[in-house]
Amino acid sequence: MRDIRYLLTAWGNWSGSRIGTEYKAAWPIVTASSDIRPMLSDEDGERVDRAVGQLKVFDPLGYDIVVAYYKGKVSCRAIGRELGEKHQFISAILTRAEVYIAGRVDELLEAA
Numbered sequence: 001m002r003d004i005r006y007l008l009t010a011w012g013n014w015s016g017s018r019i020g021t022e023y024k025a026a027w028p029i030v031t032a033s034s035d036i037r038p039m040l041s042d043e044d045g046e047r048v049d050r051a052v053g054q055l056k057v058f059d060p061l062g063y064d065i066v067v068a069y070y071k072g073k074v075s076c077r078a079i080g081r082e083l084g085e086k087h088q089f090i091s092a093i094l095t096r097a098e099v100y101i102a103g104r105v106d107e108l109l110e111a112a
Contacts, residue, residue, distance in 0.1 A: 004102040007048060010038035012070035014045040051104035055097055062097030069094060 040048065056063040068074040076094060080087040 004098050004105070006038060007040075007105065008052075008066065008070045008098065008101065010040045011045060011048040011052065012073070013037045014040040014042075015049065015071055047108045048101070048105055051101045051108060054104050055100055058100060059093075059097060062093050062100070065090060065094050066097045066101070 052066060065079055068079055076090040077087040080090045
């Protein structure tokens with residue numbers, strides 16, 4: 001199984017580069033040679049996006065935290081402050097959401 005945190009980091013970068021379009025990119029949006037952020041192909045990005053979307057039905061708070069953390073680059077402490085919770089609570093929900101997404105991604109990869 002792929003490292004889910006790396007995969008979600010790459011998903012956050014991939015989804016952030018898809019500004020306002022639902023069409024597949026004809027070329028990489030980020031072209032700077034010094035950019036070493038992990039990225040996904042459109043096919044892999046859509047698979048992870050589907051898994052993250054399924055999390056929203058299962059755990060809406062977990063979904064919000066995953067999107068804020070991986071796509072919005074907001075720390076668990078900042079999310080906790082905003083929600084009035086301790087960062088350990090946010091980290092626990094994030095871990096639970098990551099495990100759910102890892103299972104869904106593996107399921108989607110097996111189906112492909």
